[in-house]
Amino acid sequence: MHAEVPSTAGSSNPVPYGAAKARVVAAALDLFTEQGISGTSLQMIADAVGVTKAAVYHQFPTKEEIVVATVEVELARLGPTLDAAEAEPDHVLALDLLLTQVIDLAVGHRRMVVTLQHDPVVVRLLAEHAPFQQFMQRLFRILTGDDASPAARVRAAMVSTAIGGAVSHPLVAGLDDDTLRSQLHRLAGTFLGGPD
Amino acid sequence: MHAEVPSTAGSSNPVPYGAAKARVVAAALDLFTEQGISGTSLQMIADAVGVTKAAVYHQFPTKEEIVVATVEVELARLGPTLDAAEAEPDHVLALDLLLTQVIDLAVGHRRMVVTLQHDPVVVRLLAEHAPFQQFMQRLFRILTGDDASPAARVRAAMVSTAIGGAVSHPLVAGLDDDTLRSQLHRLAGTFLGGPD
């Protein structure tokens, strides 16, 4: 049930760098999902990892840095897709590329997405976090297709929260991942390609 | 900036029942919006009201009951609209009625909606709260129009989170309320009325 954390790809060393850090982030991600950020204590994280609070503090000087690291690990999954979408000249294809990956990520995590997306602590922390801001601007630029009109902005805002929110919605709790993915992709595509 | 709390309508007494309770709920709503549920302590609420923690405990035996009361007050605003929508035989008109009111409520509160909608504490609390479940079922029944197919479920889940999420989205932070309202209404209507 723990999310995987990327290791140093291509290294011959199986546990090369930050194995302890990675364990903390993985445990934190699970707990944040279930209890929210403020509802998760360092004690809980330490217990989940199987170490003491002091050991956790040795990896991350504050709880806030754990939160930032956790969100960054998840967002990093979108990095390559964002690169590919920006390199794609046909912006309908670019949009489709991005949509597919965002939906995959959201469906794969369901409840986690909503918490990390809307928790007031996360929102405040990431608002002060420059790399995150740039990341989001790139994402929205593809979503709006360089159209800064109110209609385009509202449309992009709706679709980006609709995907994250819908995956954890009680109405779709009974749907299997494949069905949810394909419906989300179809509906989001229609919505974004619809009339102005 | 404080939200109003309904008093006993039609009473000749200006502060008839639960004035103290109402002050607590109004202060809690503001704080929950800014800090989240877990990020809001009883001390903060007491300070905002201008009394001690013990006085707050006299009104609500636990913090959880403050949360439930706060959410109930907000949801109660939708009650009359839900009645009207259910009484409307033309289900396109019923949908429009509901949409207009939900958007009004969401735009009027912006940041608050997202917190109350997605906070894990609220989600857990309301999941055990029967009146809330019934309320939501009525709402979703109008949204899906008695269609329980995966397509209809995902569509309803998307639109219900899209409205709540979009109002607090950075992309629309610069839009005035009127513009946001009309765009939301137009886009949500198109989305719900679109092809299956």
Next chain:
DNA sequence: GTCTATATGAAGATAGAC
């Protein structure tokens, strides 16, 4: 990298006076 031990503060909650 992990531990024990501890400091300091704030959390939720209660008892009982006014």
Next chain:
DNA sequence: GTCTATCTTCATATAGAC
């Protein structure tokens, strides 16, 4: 309805040994 005072538990955080 509100107060003071107090309890217990848990939080974040630090110091220093292994």
